[in-house]
């Protein structure tokens with residue numbers, strides 16, 4: 231152990247970690263600034279982390295694993311109030327809502343110091359407020375937004391039903407307009423129409439955005455959004471006509487009180503229909519305002535965009551834990567009479583982990599780029615231009631699908647990399663995994679969203695065939711008709727072009743397949759269904775090509791004025807990422823490019839050399855994510871590397887260790903062992 235001063239405190243640091251940090255050849259702070267989007271952001275983030283985490287209020291006295299479900303929920307509510315107060319007062323005073331943004335990544339980061347699972351207010355922050363911002367008229371906004379931002383009301387987003395989640399048009403909850411009273415009557419006509427899943431609905435919120443089929447003058451106008459009060463603002467009792475409760479234990483999100491909601495002819499004022507995109511006048515006349523009918527789905531697009539950033543952050547946490555642990559952990563004896571090596575020195579361990587570091591960078595840069603695209607499309611929509619929306623929908627759909635799926639898979643690999651101790655709850659890897667694994671499903675299931683992107687790609691292909699211009703993310707399709715396969719080029723640009731060829735080749739194969747089925751007499755819908763396995767693969771290939779291109783270009787742009795070693799380590803990671811996926815997808819490359827067996831051999835050699843090049847900087851790279859111990863919440867991943875001490879300290883907190891003999895011994899085990907039971 232070595233003693234080190236950190237933030238004014240003296241701490242003991244594991245000697246292997248000290249050596250690792252001494253080996254690091256680049257300026258860690260510089261990389262942190264790049265990942266944070268600039269030094270100013272890092273300074274602001276650290277200031278906010280200090281304010282909200284230094285007083286220890288985020289810490290649990292008893293680890294929440296030992297609490298009952300009810301106690302865990304109550305503890306989460308208690309901490310949510312502390313957390314929300316911090317956002318409401320100190321942070322907003324300090325930086326201002328406009329500059330920091332309500333859904334700032336900084337607020338998001340500190341939340342993990344408070345909640346191992348989630349806050350019951352997650353959907354308030356992540357969905358209720360954004361829906362108010364996106365779906366209300368200016369008058370409605372003036373009424374609801376301040377109340378929601380001040381937490382005078384807390385809400386959630388209630389869309390999914392027992393019978394339907396994916397197929398929104400199939401939702402059954404009705405909102406029928408009554409012109410006599412100028413109210414909507416909300417009703418759940420069947421068991422399958424019961425609302426199910428909304429976060430915070432079970433016990434926490436008093437308002438919600440409800441998605442329901444709008445009926446007026448006897449005509450159904452499809453799904454619309456309504457703000458519905460469900461609990462009394464004073465007593466918190468469910469209002470008449472409302473049945474609401476918690477849906478019970480889940481694989482994760484257990485402090486999130488996901489709930490059910492049943493309406494029995496529950497009435498709400500006409501003004502509670504969110505009327506930015508469509509209106510119902512007092513006499514019941516339906517007026518469509520928006521030019522694009524899917525603008526009602528705006529909150530989902532927003533959350534899909536935000537989830538890419540979520541994935542970058544969660545993978546950064548997992549790989550920080552796994553790399554630090556792998557530097558501390560020593561195991562086996564590959565050479566006789568030699569000390570046991572750090573497991574990080576095994577090539578196979580580097581293969582598991584360095585791709586996770588690179589992926590966290592790739593997802594961070596892609597997410598920043600996607601967020602910019604999102605804000606630019608929002609600006610277009612404000613100017614009544616809706617032609618950029620389909621591309622945003624296609625991009626956010628596939629990126630949400632691939633990033634959540636990759637991230638879950640890589641977090642599980644981080645757990646594998648930590649051996650048995652990775653399976654301890656105190657490693658925090660299991661919590662991170664159960665949190666992330668749900669993201670592949672919610673906000674649009676993986677397959678369903680990739681098929682949305684595939685629709686866009688098939689249409690784009692038809693445009694290209696007609697030699698019409700297409701948007702930037704699919705401009706590579708224009709080269710799909712070049713007849714000659716270009717010689718394999720293993721440079722970064724060459725690999726990206728090769729994967730664009732793979733995507734184009736897969737889309738082309740889908741088109742051929744759909745047309746083949748149509749020629750054999752199938753209608754388009756059946757031909758489409760028969761092609762869906764390939765369509766999902768084509769959308770995945772397109773999405774990966776977008777990520778490769780974005781990661782590569784953003785790395786060059788963001789390190790243009792960096793110091794040479796920072797530039798080189800960031801480029802090494804990007805190259806590693808491209809080599810890794812080339813080797814993962816050799817089948818695709820052999821099918822659609824001129825890659826040869828010899829090229830695969832070369833790729834493998836380059837990949838393994840790159841692992842060795844990155845090895846000395848591995849700990850420095852995860853330190854650069856700059857995730858405080860309070861946020862990591864891990865016995866294995868803390869900055870000081872006191873892994874075994876922390877494991878033991880945590881074990882001693884088990885209530886089973888409070889007494890030398892548990893009463894069950896005398897009650898059950900002893901009589902059983904003595905043949906008396």
Ligand SMILES: CCCCCCCC/C=C\CCCCCCCCCCCCCC(=O)SCCNC(=O)CCNC(=O)[C@H](O)C(C)(C)COP(=O)(O)OP(=O)(O)OC[C@H]1O[C@@H](n2cnc3c(N)ncnc32)[C@H](O)[C@@H]1OP(=O)(O)O
Pocket residue numbers: 332333334335337338341342345347348349352353355356357387389390395396397398399429524525527528530531533536537540619620623672673674675678682685686
């Ligand atoms: C850990 C604690 C953290 C706390 C910290 C808080 C601090 C605050 C800081 C930060 C907060 C950030 C938060 C980030 C994370 C947020 C997490 C929030 C938690 C979320 C929990 C989960 C919530 C949910 O799951 S809500 C429910 C979501 N449900 C879905 O997504 C359903 C999926 N289904 C669909 O989207 C659609 O039904 C469909 C697309 C599958 C099909 O729809 P459809 O049938 O109506 O359409 P068609 O198939 O007929 O298509 C017609 C046409 O329209 C196009 N289309 C479809 N959708 C869209 C769209 N959205 N936009 C534009 N166009 C669209 C479609 O492509 C077709 O086009 P064509 O041209 O082909 O005709």
Ligand SMILES: Cc1cc2nc3c(=O)[nH]c(=O)nc-3n(C[C@H](O)[C@H](O)[C@H](O)COP(=O)(O)OP(=O)(O)OC[C@H]3O[C@@H](n4cnc5c(N)ncnc54)[C@H](O)[C@@H]3O)c2cc1C
Pocket residue numbers: 353386387388389390393394395396397426427428429483488668671672673674675676677678681
């Ligand atoms: C932790 C968590 C939190 C949630 N929070 C909320 C919330 O706050 N508010 C809310 O409204 N909802 C919420 N949800 C619900 C969530 O949005 C839905 O579960 C999700 O959209 C998937 O829909 P589904 O459950 O209907 O799945 P299904 O559509 O029933 O999917 C089942 C299977 O069928 C496949 N499938 C479905 N349709 C097709 C198709 N057209 N083509 C090919 N395959 C298909 C899917 O790929 C999947 O494998 C939450 C869910 C979870 C797990």
